[in-house]
Amino acid sequence: MKLNIAVLPGDGIGPEVTKQSIKVLNAIAMEFNHSFSFKHASVGAVAIKEKGNPLPEETLKLCKQNNAILFGAIGDPKYDNDPSAPVRPEQGLLKLRKELGLFANIRPVKAYDTLLDKSPLKEERIKGTDISIYRELTGGIYFGEKKLNEEGTEASDLCVYSKFEIERITHLAFKAAQSRNKKVTLVDKANVLESSRLWRKIVTQVSKGYQDVTLDFLFVDNAAMQLILNPKQFDVLLTENMFGDILSDEASVIGGSIGLLASASVGEKYALFEPIHGSYPQAKGKGIANPIASILSAAMLLEHFALFKEAELIRKAVEKSLELGITTPDLNSRNPSITTDRVGDFIEDFIINPKDSNINFANIHLGQSTII
Ligand code: IPM
Ligand code: MN
Numbered sequence: 001m002k003l004n005i006a007v008l009p010g011d012g013i014g015p016e017v018t019k020q021s022i023k024v025l026n027a028i029a030m031e032f033n034h035s036f037s038f039k040h041a042s043v044g045a046v047a048i049k050e051k052g053n054p055l056p057e058e059t060l061k062l063c064k065q066n067n068a069i070l071f072g073a074i075g076d077p078k079y080d081n082d083p084s085a086p087v088r089p090e091q092g093l094l095k096l097r098k099e100l101g102l103f104a105n106i107r108p109v110k111a112y113d114t115l116l117d118k119s120p121l122k123e124e125r126i127k128g129t130d131i132s133i134y135r136e137l138t139g140g141i142y143f144g145e146k147k148l149n150e151e152g153t154e155a156s157d158l159c160v161y162s163k164f165e166i167e168r169i170t171h172l173a174f175k176a177a178q179s180r181n182k183k184v185t186l187v188d189k190a191n192v193l194e195s196s197r198l199w200r201k202i203v204t205q206v207s208k209g210y211q212d213v214t215l216d217f218l219f220v221d222n223a224a225m226q227l228i229l230n231p232k233q234f235d236v237l238l239t240e241n242m243f244g245d246i247l248s249d250e251a252s253v254i255g256g257s258i259g260l261l262a263s264a265s266v267g268e269k270y271a272l273f274e275p276i277h278g279s280y281p282q283a284k285g286k287g288i289a290n291p292i293a294s295i296l297s298a299a300m301l302l303e304h305f306a307l308f309k310e311a312e313l314i315r316k317a318v319e320k321s322l323e324l325g326i327t328t329p330d331l332n333s334r335n336p337s338i339t340t341d342r343v344g345d346f347i348e349d350f351i352i353n354p355k356d357s358n359i360n361f362a363n364i365h366l367g368q369s370t371i372i
Contacts, residue, residue, distance in 0.1 A: 008096075010092075012279025012281045014074070020347070028313065045074070045076035054074075069272040070272075070297070076089055107132070115331065129254050172266075177236040183236065184214070187239040190219070220247070258276065288336075299314040326338055326342065
């Protein structure tokens, strides 16, 4: 298959983790005789610095011309601490999502058996967790009208949802549940918010077309608690934009590190793949950023194009690296010297030659492997 991929590395650790994904995708292309091309463009704080715009026209154009987008991270502390900044890096990502109609953000959350002790949560609670979060991505409070009065003393953000916006992601969530454990949990705040009551009504209507899937409801405050008390009760978790943003960061605690959580943002026409972690500016350039979330996002990209065997091989390689402890310091206090690049190298090498990777494990630890 020929795939043209737009690469938007962005800010902070974005470029270093994205580099590993490209390495891994190139290894897949080689092994399976595909042809993947990569064209880079700037976004976020880097783009503001270079072009005065967090989403330059040429970046948007490139995204529209390619089959898929591999995204790194966005954000810079310079803007976080300046509430009056006229342009912000995050605007680049939000505009991109809106312009490309990426309405469904899919975030898988899994407890890997080999990492159960890395989570602060009790092993018996999290073992076997396998959740797919469906977060609405182009509506709600993120995109509703924003106001600030002239005196700068009163502000508001409107949370708006339409029937159509709720329906289209609900169909995707139910279809996903059909090929999983056949359960959808809608998370909302229907005891308080009108928009949440609309969600309940529409989702209930849509659910009638999926008789094999069970639907239940949870208020978001309770969901936040249930997610760490008993995450195994969830299969597909469907929710609006901001609740999904918050709950998915919370859910990353189950996996042991936010550095493991991948995501796909899909719409009618375009698809973007990005790790859920942010730009982690403190780690930039230090070689300590976990590339696995980005690499697993690349696996989701392949799945999007029905390259299932290829995606499976990436997952197998990632699992092997976790099993062997070839991981960055967030997961590896015993051996904090394993770098971002090294994890990427191991996964790349496993794809090309699985047996060899095992044999070289001892050397990898010593930093003497010929494959690195
Ligand atoms: C995410 C991020 C973004 C969001 C930011 C960077 C705008 O936190 O993708 O989860 O809030 O959606
Ligand atoms: Mn977030």
